[in-house]
Each structure stands twice: as C-alpha cells, then as structure tokens.
Amino acid sequence: MIQYSKKVIEHFNNPRNMGEIKDPDGVGKVGNPICGDVMKVFIKVKDNKIADIKFKTLGCAAAIASSSMLTELAKGKTIKEALKITRMDIVKALGGLPEPKIHCSVLAQDALREAIKDYLSKKRSG
Secondary structure, three states, rough: OOOHHHHHHHHHOOOEEEEEOOOOEEEEEOOOOOOEEEEEEEEEEEOOOOEEEEEEEEEEEEHHHHHHHHHHHHHEEEEEHHOOOHHHHHHOOOOOOOOOHHHHHHHOOOOOOHHHHHHHHHHHOE
C-alpha cells in the first residue's frame, strides 16, 4: 500500500485553489496517458505576477495534492519565479511523495508551465 505524508493527505482532503478562473490569462492542460491523470491550471496575471491561480485535476490523491501545493507555491510569484518552481519543490513542500507517484508532481509543474506559455503567447499576439 502507498503511504502518503500528512501534508499530501491534508491537501487531498482540503485542496487549495480548486476550480476554474473565468476569463483566465493563461490555461495549461497536461495529461499522463499511463496513469490517466489530467490537470488543468488557470492563471490570472497582474503586474507580471500570478495574482490568481486555480486548478482542476482528475487523478489520484498525489495528483490532486500536487496541484493544490503548486497553486500555493506559485501564487504571488512573478512569471520568472513561477517558471523556476520544480517538481522537487512541490514534492518537498508536500513532505515527500512515494516513488511511484513522483510523476504527479511533474504534471503539476508542466501544467503551470503550459499556462504561463499560453499567457505569454496571448500577450505577444495581443
């Protein structure tokens, strides 16, 4: 049986920033075909900072906890700082993840990067 840290269980039971942002500045959607987890991250950017961030995740406890923790780590950060958030930052903040579940934190990191990429491409074309 997979053992999760108290922090993972807490974020799974009470996820932060879950939901959708109406009219987001950027959206990132990623999925892992192996485990079936799908993550969507929505960001609102103000003065080059992530003013608001929300997520919708279809997945296991680790995927939901990783998404939740990611939003806490990214909120208030500049775009440049947010791009520096790594999967290990997410894993550490969660008090660790079981080895078979590390890929969930990678999904969260990728979803944020996709949302930022989406925001930057809209900004350039707009």
